[in-house]
Amino acid sequence: MNHISKLPKVETNIFTKMSALANTHNAINLSQGFPNFKSDGKLIDLVNNAMVSGHNQYAPMAGSMELREAIAKKFDVLYETSYHPESEITVTAGATQAIYTIISAFVRTDDEVIVFKPAYDCYEPAIVINGGKAISMQLKAPSYTIDWDKVKERISPKTKMIIVNTPHNPSGTILSEEDLLQLQKITEDTNVIVLSDEVYEHIVFDGKKHQSVCLYEGLKNRSLITASFGKTFHNTGWKVGYCCGPRALMEEFKKVHQFNVFCVNHPMQIGLAEYLKKPDHYLELSEFYQEKRDLFLSLIKDSRFCFKPSGGTYFQVLDYSKITNEYDVDFAKRLTIENKIASIPLSVFNDEDIDDNVLRFCFAKTDDTLKQAADILNDL
Numbered sequence: 001m002n003h004i005s006k007l008p009k010v011e012t013n014i015f016t017k018m019s020a021l022a023n024t025h026n027a028i029n030l031s032q033g034f035p036n037f038k039s040d041g042k043l044i045d046l047v048n049n050a051m052v053s054g055h056n057q058y059a060p061m062a063g064s065m066e067l068r069e070a071i072a073k074k075f076d077v078l079y080e081t082s083y084h085p086e087s088e089i090t091v092t093a094g095a096t097q098a099i100y101t102i103i104s105a106f107v108r109t110d111d112e113v114i115v116f117k118p119a120y121d122c123y124e125p126a127i128v129i130n131g132g133k134a135i136s137m138q139l140k141a142p143s144y145t146i147d148w149d150k151v152k153e154r155i156s157p158k159t160k161m162i163i164v165n166t167p168h169n170p171s172g173t174i175l176s177e178e179d180l181l182q183l184q185k186i187t188e189d190t191n192v193i194v195l196s197d198e199v200y201e202h203i204v205f206d207g208k209k210h211q212s213v214c215l216y217e218g219l220k221n222r223s224l225i226t227a228s229f230g231k232t233f234h235n236t237g238w239k240v241g242y243c244c245g246p247r248a249l250m251e252e253f254k255k256v257h258q259f260n261v262f263c264v265n266h267p268m269q270i271g272l273a274e275y276l277k278k279p280d281h282y283l284e285l286s287e288f289y290q291e292k293r294d295l296f297l298s299l300i301k302d303s304r305f306c307f308k309p310s311g312g313t314y315f316q317v318l319d320y321s322k323i324t325n326e327y328d329v330d331f332a333k334r335l336t337i338e339n340k341i342a343s344i345p346l347s348v349f350n351d352e353d354i355d356d357n358v359l360r361f362c363f364a365k366t367d368d369t370l371k372q373a374a375d376i377l378n379d380l
Ligand code: PMP
Pocket: 033, 093, 094, 095, 096, 097, 120, 165, 168, 169, 197, 199, 227, 228, 229, 230, 231, 236, 239, 240, 241
């Protein structure tokens, strides 16, 4: 049977490939982003209790009301803003599903979506499969700053959406208040929807404040925010996240959500709702990961890698140009096979042929793992 692929350029993604290579070669896996320590036993007990007490059938389509209320409370505590649990919040199967659903709900054939590169890998395929066109804006290493005047020039009547991601995966940079004000300004007289991927909202370093689009009224009105409990509570395998946004956008979101997942697994939602009642459970995360970042960087400070400390996320980008000028994908593979340490090459998230000789390392690992990793990196 013959068929023409709808995604001819898409291969198995880099996270799958690098984790598989790490497993095959018994390498320390700092590639795919997930913690190698357990999530809080209290949270696991809460989920267990939810199962034992019978929350094992379908959850409401938009998510359990307890969880939506807890999410609304979190917006109030953190950003002093409100999203209505009934009409402005939907619980999703991780941020990946939220992102796919947002793009499917709004992007039509030939619509343009502005995407900043390096870009997390799930944005562009979702745009393409819905008939849209990704308008790529490549940012320059090592600062990856956005030139908003250039973005303004790229906005046209065809622009349906702009995707932003702060703290940013893979670079570990964060957007500033000035960035958000600029975004607000250039979208002000347009119908552009902003998809704001904020899965690392609780992992921001050096005393900085996370710049959520919900802090800016002119952005909040046009934005759908995506978030992930996997990042926040060390359980990426649970795949629970959420999307929130103004009622009119959320109504369209739910029309698609109900047919691509209908609802998300119920006992996890009940457990998370209870766990969220203690804000410390997410407020302490920046400090926790900043200690890991600082440990990792202090351990490799005398290596031949160059770096600017990550501003947020649990990723650190390292420039290896003093070690070799090999293509980053080849170097990442060689490091995994020969040196037993796996990372993610950044070029796969860039426009074609842009290789800045940088690799991304995940430091959501035990101190022991970070020490073992540093020993290898210091020998290169
Ligand atoms: N966006 C970004 C920037 C991510 O790094 C990830 C993965 N961690 C996701 C979205 C997807 O999150 P989830 O695992 O909840 O689907």
